[in-house]
Amino acid sequence: MNSSLTRRAAGVVLGAAVLQLLMIIAFSWPASRVAPNDVPIVTAGPQAAAVAARLDRERPGAFEVTTVADEAAARRSLIDREAYGAIVSTPAGPQVLVASGASPVVAQQLTQLGGQLAGGSPAGAVQDVVAGDPDDPRGAGFGALALPLVMSSIAAAALLTLAIPKLVPRAAGLVLFSLVGGFAVTWLAQGWLSVLPGSYLAVSSVMVLSILAVSAPVVGLAAALGRAGLGLGAAMFMFLGNPLSGVTSAPEMLPQPWGELGQLLPPGAAGTLLRSVAFFDGAGAAGPLTILLVWAAAGLVLLGIGGLRTRREVAPVAEREPALVS
Incomplete structure (x- = not known):
C-alpha cells in the first residue's frame, strides 16, 4: 500500500512539474522572442x-x-x-x-x-495617424484584458458543464453568460479602466462574441468527449491561444508561423477584432469576425453532438427498464 501511494505521489509530482514547464514555455517563449517578422x-x-x-x-x-x-x-x-x-x-x-x-x-x-x-x-x-486610447498609450491595459477574459470564459464553461446536466439549459446559460459578460467587461474597459474607445454597443458585441467563441467550444468538447473535453479546450486556449494571440504586441512580432496560428484561435482573433472596431471603425474586421463566428458555431455543433450521444446512451437503458420491472 505504501509503495502504491509512493508511486502515485511521484506520478502526481512529475505530472505537475511537466505541466509547470509547459506553462512556462507556452507563455515565456513567445514573449522572449518578440521581434518584427514581415x-x-x-x-x-x-x-x-x-x-x-x-x-x-x-x-x-x-x-x-x-x-x-x-x-x-x-x-x-x-x-x-x-x-x-x-x-x-x-x-x-x-x-x-x-x-x-x-x-x-x-x-x-x-x-x-x-x-x-x-x-x-x-x-x-x-x-x-490612428492613435491608441490616450489613457492607455502603451496598450498595457488593453493587453491585460486578454488573459482574464480567456480564463473566466474557460471557468464559466467548466461550471456550466458540471452544474447543469441538461444540454438545452446549459446552452442557454452559455449564451446568457456571454451576453452579461460581454456588456459588463466593455462597461469596465471603457468606463473605469478607459482602455477601449469606440461605440459601446459595437465593442460590447465583439466582447460577447469573443466570450462565446472561447466558452462554447469548451462546453461543446465536454458534451461530446466527456470531462476530458474540458481539459482539451482549456489547454488549447490557455497554452496556445492566449500566448500566441499577439494582443500585447502584434501577431507579426511573434515567431512565425506561431503568430499566424494564434490568429486562427479565438484569443488572437478577438484581440484583432477589438482593435479594428475600437480604433479603426471596423477596418480589417472581416477575417477575425469570421474566425470567431466559426469557433462559436463549432462549439454549439459539438454541444448538439453531445446531446445525440447522450440520447443514444440513454435509449437502450430505457428500453430495458420494462423487462426489468416485470
Missing part, C-alpha cells in the same frame, strides 16, 4: 524605393514593404489596417507615420527605425 509597412516619396531596398538589406525578413504613390496613400494604408506604419521620404529627412491603435510596440519600433534611417539625426516629426 511586419507590413509602406514607403512613399522620392526615395521610397531606396528606403525599401535598405530595409530589405539591413533588416532582412523584418518588414514587408510596399511602395505607395504619396503620403496620402500611405495614411490611407494605415487607416485601412493594411500597414502598421509608413516611412515617407522628404527633403528634410524621413517622416514616420504610425498607428499605435494597431500596436504601440510596432509604433515604437518604427519611430526608432526612422531615426536610424536618418543616420542618427532626429527623424521628421512622428505622426500617430
Whole structure:
C-alpha cells in the first residue's frame, strides 16, 4: 500500500512539474522572442524605393514593404489596417507615420527605425495617424484584458458543464453568460479602466462574441468527449491561444508561423477584432469576425453532438427498464 501511494505521489509530482514547464514555455517563449517578422509597412516619396531596398538589406525578413504613390496613400494604408506604419521620404529627412491603435510596440519600433534611417539625426516629426486610447498609450491595459477574459470564459464553461446536466439549459446559460459578460467587461474597459474607445454597443458585441467563441467550444468538447473535453479546450486556449494571440504586441512580432496560428484561435482573433472596431471603425474586421463566428458555431455543433450521444446512451437503458420491472 505504501509503495502504491509512493508511486502515485511521484506520478502526481512529475505530472505537475511537466505541466509547470509547459506553462512556462507556452507563455515565456513567445514573449522572449518578440521581434518584427514581415511586419507590413509602406514607403512613399522620392526615395521610397531606396528606403525599401535598405530595409530589405539591413533588416532582412523584418518588414514587408510596399511602395505607395504619396503620403496620402500611405495614411490611407494605415487607416485601412493594411500597414502598421509608413516611412515617407522628404527633403528634410524621413517622416514616420504610425498607428499605435494597431500596436504601440510596432509604433515604437518604427519611430526608432526612422531615426536610424536618418543616420542618427532626429527623424521628421512622428505622426500617430490612428492613435491608441490616450489613457492607455502603451496598450498595457488593453493587453491585460486578454488573459482574464480567456480564463473566466474557460471557468464559466467548466461550471456550466458540471452544474447543469441538461444540454438545452446549459446552452442557454452559455449564451446568457456571454451576453452579461460581454456588456459588463466593455462597461469596465471603457468606463473605469478607459482602455477601449469606440461605440459601446459595437465593442460590447465583439466582447460577447469573443466570450462565446472561447466558452462554447469548451462546453461543446465536454458534451461530446466527456470531462476530458474540458481539459482539451482549456489547454488549447490557455497554452496556445492566449500566448500566441499577439494582443500585447502584434501577431507579426511573434515567431512565425506561431503568430499566424494564434490568429486562427479565438484569443488572437478577438484581440484583432477589438482593435479594428475600437480604433479603426471596423477596418480589417472581416477575417477575425469570421474566425470567431466559426469557433462559436463549432462549439454549439459539438454541444448538439453531445446531446445525440447522450440520447443514444440513454435509449437502450430505457428500453430495458420494462423487462426489468416485470
